[in-house]
Amino acid sequence: MSEIGTQLLRLRHASSQSSQDRTAPAEYGLDHRQVAEFVAGTLDAEGEAALAHQVARLLPFHWTWPNRVAEAMSQIMDHFGDQRELMAWLDRHPGLPRLVARLYVFMGLLGRYSAVPAVVTAMREYRERTPYPPGLESYLVPATDDDTLASIAFKVEKLLGEERAREAVELALVTATSAAADI
Secondary structure, three states, X not given: OOHHHHHHHOOOOOOOXXXXXXXXXXXXXOOHHHHHXXXXXXXXXXXXXXXXXXXXXXXXXXXXXXXXXXHHHHHHHHHHOOHHHHHHXXXXXXXXXXXXXXXXXXXXXXXXXXXXXXXXXXXXXXXXXXXXXXXXOOOOOOOOOOOHHHHHHHXXXXXXXXXXXXXXXXXXXHHHHHHXXXX
C-alpha cells in the first residue's frame, strides 16, 4: 500500500468497519502526465487545480487504489514529504480539494482522540446523559468505546466517497458541536 494509504489508515484507529468493499467509480483517476509535471514542478496553475480535484476525489478510496493510482499517489506524497503538507496543498485549492483537506484533518483528530482513554471516558459519560446527541442518532451505536469516534471518521469518509459532501460536512459539524457541548 502507498505511503499515503498507510497514513490514512491511521485515521481509523482500531475501526471495525472497512472501506475495502468500496471502489472508486471508473471515471475517477489521475492524469499521469499531470502527476509527472507536478512532481517536476512544471505543471501550470490550471493543471494543478485539476490534479488537486482528482486527488480529493480519490482519497476516500485509499484502501482500494489500483497499483497504478497508488504509485502516482506515492509520487505526489513523496513530493510533499508528509500528509500535513498534502492537506495544506489541497486546502489551497477551493471547492472539493479544500473541503476534503479540512474533513481529513478533522477525521485525523477523531482517530487520534479515539485512542485517548480520558476522551473515551468523557464521551461515555456524556452519552449517559445524552445517549444520542441531536444529529448523531443514525451514526452512533449504543455502546461507546474507543472505536466510536473512529467510526464517525469512517462515516464521514464514506459520505465523501459517495459524493455526499454536504452530509459529510453536517456529520463533522454535529460531531464537533456535540463534543464542544460536553466541555
